[in-house]
Amino acid sequence: MGILKEFKEFAIRGNVVDLAVAVIIGGAFGKIVTSFVEDIVMPALGAITGGVSFTDLKCVISKATPEAAEVAIYYGKFIQSIFDFAIVAFAIFMAVKGINSMKKAEAEAPAALTADQTLLTEIRDLLSKK
Numbered sequence: 001m002g003i004l005k006e007f008k009e010f011a012i013r014g015n016v017v018d019l020a021v022a023v024i025i026g027g028a029f030g031k032i033v034t035s036f037v038e039d040i041v042m043p044a045l046g047a048i049t050g051g052v053s054f055t056d057l058k059c060v061i062s063k064a065t066p067e068a069a070e071v072a073i074y075y076g077k078f079i080q081s082i083f084d085f086a087i088v089a090f091a092i093f094m095a096v097k098g099i100n101s102m103k104k105a106e107a108e109a110p111a112a113l114t115a116d117q118t119l120l121t122e123i124r125d126l127l128s129k130k
Helices: 003-010 014-048 073-108 115-129
Strands: 060-061 071-073
Touching: 003 014, 014 073
Parallel strands: none
Antiparallel strands: 060 071
């Protein structure tokens, strides 16, 4: 029974739950970015470069025959993956930068005084007037 108790403590610990949520959101975010790159960025880039579809770019090593399929290096798909990575990395960088600036602003904001601190401040002010 000790192992189940340890596993329960491990599974409900905040870091594990946070990590699970981050992985799920990250997967969904990755799909959004992939769609953005494939459906918006790459067609626009293809139009700029004369109608070239990057996913179709390949270097054929051996052509298809009735007995064997075509063997090719699809470097266009690799270029698209590089765009995906660059956009995801930039978006994550901007998100982390925003979170860090919010944490910094929160840390710089003075904490509210407790009732005791307020009372002591009032007493200090009264004593300094005399």
